[in-house]
Amino acid sequence: MNADVTAPLQPGSTIGILGGGQLGRMLAMSAAQLGFRCHVYSDVPGPALDVAHSSTIGAFDDLARIADFARSVDVVTYEFENVPLRAAAAAQEIAPVRPGPKALDVAQDRLTEKTFISKLGIPVAPFAAVGNLSELQAAAERVGLPAILKTRRLGYDGKGQVRLESADALAGAIDEIRGAPAVLEGFVAFQYEVSVLVVRAVDGAIRVYDPPINTHRNGILDTSVVPSPLPAAHRKHAEEIASRIALALDYVGVLAVEMFFLGETGGASLVVNEIAPRVHNSGHWTMDACTCGQFENHIRAIAGWPLGSTERHSDATMQNLIGDDVAGWREIAGEPGARLHLYGKTEVRPGRKMGHVNRLRPKTAG
Numbered sequence: 001m002n003a004d005v006t007a008p009l010q011p012g013s014t015i016g017i018l019g020g021g022q023l024g025r026m027l028a029m030s031a032a033q034l035g036f037r038c039h040v041y042s043d044v045p046g047p048a049l050d051v052a053h054s055s056t057i058g059a060f061d062d063l064a065r066i067a068d069f070a071r072s073v074d075v076v077t078y079e080f081e082n083v084p085l086r087a088a089a090a091a092q093e094i095a096p097v098r099p100g101p102k103a104l105d106v107a108q109d110r111l112t113e114k115t116f117i118s119k120l121g122i123p124v125a126p127f128a129a130v131g132n133l134s135e136l137q138a139a140a141e142r143v144g145l146p147a148i149l150k151t152r153r154l155g156y157d158g159k160g161q162v163r164l165e166s167a168d169a170l171a172g173a174i175d176e177i178r179g180a181p182a183v184l185e186g187f188v189a190f191q192y193e194v195s196v197l198v199v200r201a202v203d204g205a206i207r208v209y210d211p212p213i214n215t216h217r218n219g220i221l222d223t224s225v226v227p228s229p230l231p232a233a234h235r236k237h238a239e240e241i242a243s244r245i246a247l248a249l250d251y252v253g254v255l256a257v258e259m260f261f262l263g264e265t266g267g268a269s270l271v272v273n274e275i276a277p278r279v280h281n282s283g284h285w286t287m288d289a290c291t292c293g294q295f296e297n298h299i300r301a302i303a304g305w306p307l308g309s310t311e312r313h314s315d316a317t318m319q320n321l322i323g324d325d326v327a328g329w330r331e332i333a334g335e336p337g338a339r340l341h342l343y344g345k346t347e348v349r350p351g352r353k354m355g356h357v358n359r360l361r362p363k364t365a366g
C-alpha cells in the first residue's frame with residue numbers, strides 16, 4: 001500500500017468501484033472528468049461497465065479476484081451497500097477502501113443500523129429484533145401497531161417489508177418474509193420525507209447538500225425536490241444529524257441519511273429512517289443544480305482532494321424514469337430546463353430504474 005494514504009491521488013490514477021450499476025456509471029463519468037480512470041468490479045454486466053476504463057466480472061466472494069482488482073487500482077470505493085464485508089476487508093489489505101468497512105457493516109443490517117444511530121442519541125422509529133413468531137408478538141406489544149416488519153438484510157425499494165395493521169396479521173407476516181431475521185418498526189406518522197447528503201473528506205472537512213423532499217411510488221423513489229418545505233431550524237438540525245453520523249463512522253465520501261419529518265410534535269421532529277453509505281438516488285438533482293454534484297464530490301473525497309462546493313444554484317425537481325417512463329425520453333430531451341440522464345439499460349422492466357430527469361428552475365429560496 002502507498003506509504004502516505006492521505007496524499008491526494010494524482011490525475012491519471014485509477015479508482016476501483018465495487019458494483020456495476022447506474023451509480024457506478026455516474027461515479028465513473030465524474031471520475032473521468034477529473035482525469036481518473038475507473039476499474040469496475042461487478043458480478044454481472046451493468047451500466048457502469050460501458051463508461052469504465054476496465055472491468056472485471058467476478059463474484060463478490062471470490063477474494064482472490066477481489067485482491068487482484070485491488071492491486072490494479074489506487075483506491076477502492078463501492079456503489080452498493082451489500083458488498084460482503086470480507087470482500088471489503090480483502091481489498092483493504094491492498095488499497096484504501098473509502099468509505100471504510102465500518103459504514104458497510106452498520107448499513108447492511110437494519111438492526112445494527114438502528115442500534116448504532118440511536119446510541120448516538122439520534123431519534124429512530126421504535127424498533128425490536130424479530131427472529132420468530134413469538135418474538136414478533138412480544139415486539140408488537142412493545143413497539144405497538146401499526147408497524148412495519150423489515151428483513152434485517154438486503155431490503156431495498158420497499159422489498160422485504162410487510163406493513164402490520166393488526167395482531168392477526170403477525171403469523172402471515174413471518175411467512176411472507178420466510179422467517180428471515182427481521183426488525184419490527186413502529187409506524188412513524190410523518191408529514192413528509194427528506195434526505196441529507198453529506199460528504200466528508202479524508203482530512204475531516206464536511207459539506208452538506210440542501211435536503212430534498214422525497215416522494216415514493218410503489219415503494220420506489222419517484223421525485224426529489226429542492227428546496228424542501230423543511231423549516232430552517234429543522235433543516236439545520238437535519239444537517240447536524242447527518243454530519244454527526246458521518247463523523248461517528250469516520251466516514252470518507254458521500255453518505256445519505258433518510259429522515260422523516262413529523263412537524264412540531266413537542267417531541268422529536270426528525271426521525272432517521274436509514275442511511276446509505278454511498279451516493280444516493282435522492283441526490284441525483286445535485287448533478288445539475290449544484291456547483292459540484294454528489295458524484296464528483298464522492299470522487300474528490302475518496303481521492304483525497306479538496307471537496308467541491310455543495311452550493312445549490314437552482315431549484316430542481318428530480319424525477320426517476322422507472323420502467324416504461326423512459327419511453328418519454330424524446331419529449332424530455334426537447335423540454336427547456338430539463339437535463340436528461342439515461343443509464344444505457346437495454347431491457348425495460350417494470351420497477352427498473354432506467355434514468356432520471358432534473359428539471360431546473362431559477363433559485364427561489366433556501
Ligand SMILES: Nc1ncnc2c1ncn2[C@@H]1O[C@H](COP(=O)(O)OP(=O)(O)O)[C@@H](O)[C@H]1O
Binds near residue numbers: 157158189190193274
Ligand atoms: N417506520 C416507518 N414508519 C412509516 N413509514 C415507513 C417506516 N419505515 C419505512 N417507511 C416507508 O417505507 C419506505 C421504504 O422504507 P425504507 O426503510 O427506507 O426501506 P428501503 O430500503 O426499501 O428504502 C420509506 O421511505 C417510508 O416511506
Ligand SMILES: [Mg+2]
Binds near residue numbers: 258274
Ligand atoms: Mg429507504
